Amino acid sequence: MQYLAGYAPDIxxxxxxxxxxxxxxxxxxxxxxxxxxxxxxxxxxxxxxxGLKQRYLKKSPPLAKVVFDDKISLKHQALGLxxxxxxxxxxxxxxxxxxxxxxKLKQLPDPLIRMVLVHELAHxxxxxxxxxxxxxxQHMEPDYxxxxxxxxxxxxxxxxxxxxx
Numbered sequence: 001m002q003y004l005a006g007y008a009p010d011i012x013x014x015x016x017x018x019x020x021x022x023x024x025x026x027x028x029x030x031x032x033x034x035x036x037x038x039x040x041x042x043x044x045x046x047x048x049x050x051g052l053k054q055r056y057l058k059k060s061p062p063l064a065k066v067v068f069d070d071k072i073s074l075k076h077q078a079l080g081l082x083x084x085x086x087x088x089x090x091x092x093x094x095x096x097x098x099x100x101x102x103x104k105l106k107q108l109p110d111p112l113i114r115m116v117l118v119h120e121l122a123h124x125x126x127x128x129x130x131x132x133x134x135x136x137x138q139h140m141e142p143d144y145x146x147x148x149x150x151x152x153x154x155x156x157x158x159x160x161x162x163x164x165x
Contacts, residue, residue, distance in 0.1 A: 003152040003159070015153065019160050028154060032109035039113045040106040042067045049099060049117055053124070056140045060124040064096040066117075072102035097124060108154060115147035 004012050018024040039045050046066040053063060088094075099120040105113055118141045126133035137144045 001156050001159075003155040007152075015156060019157070024153065024157050024160075028150070028157065031150065032111065034109050037106060037108060037110050037113050039110055039117075040068075045101070045113075045117070048114070049121060052118065052121055052140060056136075057121060057124055061095065061097050063099065063124075065098040065100075067098075067100055068103040068106055069100035070103045072100060104158075108151070111143075111147055112151045112154060115141060115144060115151060118144065119148075 001012055001015065004015060015024065018027065039048055045068065046063075049063060049066040053060065099117070101113070101116055101120070105116060118137055121140065122133055122136045126136055134144070141147065
């Protein structure tokens, strides 16, 4: 249960019991009845990200790209990446901010993909995972912490299902 490693042992034990009894999947399906995401295409994801950015981060640097990326591995607990690249073109420095989200997350419900997107957007303003970063995440998504936990539950379920195959 690598996705729950930072949580208290009693929480991990409860999740393990739900997995063992087969009750985690029905609980998640009840909580998130929409089985697939509307945000499962790069263009839709980009438009949604730009809407959030316009609403909450108007003064932050522009976003050049928001895409799903097949190269991001969930095994290293990287759900998404925020990259910042500077390039010198003549006597000017051009910068590009990009957000890449693991393609394997396309199958998740919208609220969980939005949580990852909010997390990566917050990095436009706050580079580190500090108090200000998480306050910004909660400002953009009031249920941020619950959604993050639920996403970890989903990933734990997927990992458990893959090991059972």
